[in-house]
Amino acid sequence: MTTTQTGTTVVLPSLGENVTEATITRWLKARGDRVEAGEPLLEVATDKVDTEIPSPAAGIVLDILVPEHALVATGGAIAVISDGGAEKAMPEHAPEPHPVAVSGTADRVETLPRIRRIIARRMLESLQTSAQLTTVVEVDVTEIARLRNREKEVFHHRTGVKLSFLPFFAAAAVEALDEHPVINSSLNTDCTEVTYHSAVHLGMAVDTDKGLMVTVIRDAGALRIPELAR
Template identity: 30%
Template structure:
């Protein structure tokens, strides 16, 4: 009996996945729960386990191809008694969403003025939205071939290759609300508030390759990072500001307690937990910093979930410390070590990567003293903590050697202004400079 293996749904908002690598070949014998393939999505990589024991008889989807959730990818001739039906493998009608929520700003960029009410009922995956925006595709005129008529990336790619849609205009005359809607090319385009189409991060360039040059293929993870960075810089008007903090007392205190802390807790006490603790306390004072642009509104997040950057050999991942404002310095340190270890072991889950509301980037770990980070969309701001360096500082008209650090903030100027960001940074600075022997670690 042949069992159909379908593309699984790797997360609530994931509607498609790419077969990054097959871990089996036709003729292989597999046991239940053995990994069959590595699948890459817009959010995370994961292995697809076998649902039965048996022999692989046919691989339907080749490596590198992107398909919708529920698409047949593999046949296994079952060798056991427990057969998994296609209905059991596929997401059921109640649990499988036929759409994925994306930021309202991104939805606005693809919703035609004349069909706004109709398009509000259908949402698109981030990959589909980016591809449509990058190539000027009007999604209201695309027929979806995915489950429930959902538009997949392959649908958009076919239109791009066929060249049947012209890029949408970037400016449209404003029509009075009382005027009847007229179906024209102009009315089918995004509103005048939509920014010009972003350059595609996956565009190929005619770059000469000389003898001895090394050509490095772009991995799926690197391409995802590139697309997100282009999207962030294109959609969010970045502004930047910085303050300098005297963390001499923090350095002295941490040096005094780090060895005992490591011995007692088994966790390294780095400087980063102290910085994150100061940030989350300041976010409670200035909740607007912990918000998201949503087109016609700004969503101020109740939960404070801090995204942190963790580098591996080939990519940069951004796992999330959930409810960071409810954690002590010790709790934050433990969360950082756990997330970093699972990132480097390739064991991050969808839950680990989702829900961030503000990002703290530890660029000082590799010696940087000044940086201008790109906002982790759809968040409103990102803070880079630079390297702590000893510098001559004037205190009471005298020169002293102090441990100084630069705190660099990039902000979405649609949401935030310099005044509130300046006050937020001053609050972080004050909290850091007040750390000392009385600071609680638990």
């Protein structure tokens, strides 16, 4: 707790040994509400405990610095409370802070709730420390094979590129990502946010004389079969 001319800055207290951060699950007071010293101000969650955080002072909640579902480090500022003598509260419907900031022009960034953060961290640990498996699915490509055999000579004459099965498989992957956008997403380094990418950058593994190389096809969702083939 830090007292300034504008009021008391509330910080996240220590929550136990080896606990360095917590997720704010729910604010029990809003901007403009009055709170008494020792009265529960918010609820937080860690990997070890869920608990209420009491207000260190009496007064009016002037500002909420960290939104719900956000991660905050121990000792980090989370709210500001006016001096206990203040009588006039802020408007009841003062706007709440926005929980998510969008990076880029189209990508969507979502703050993960506590349970999904824990799942994400455990899955990442498993990926880094456990052997991984590959799932193989048999697909009927009879019609694609017929189309390729019928058009490959004309295609090669027009484009100078041999028509293989690869562009068809690439197009199928792009369509699948479009129907299931959660697959085309990524976690930040501390597993607190997930970014859903609007563009599809498709990695294609190619066996070469120098070893396995991965070629990235940028904006594959905007390409047609001839462009994917090139």
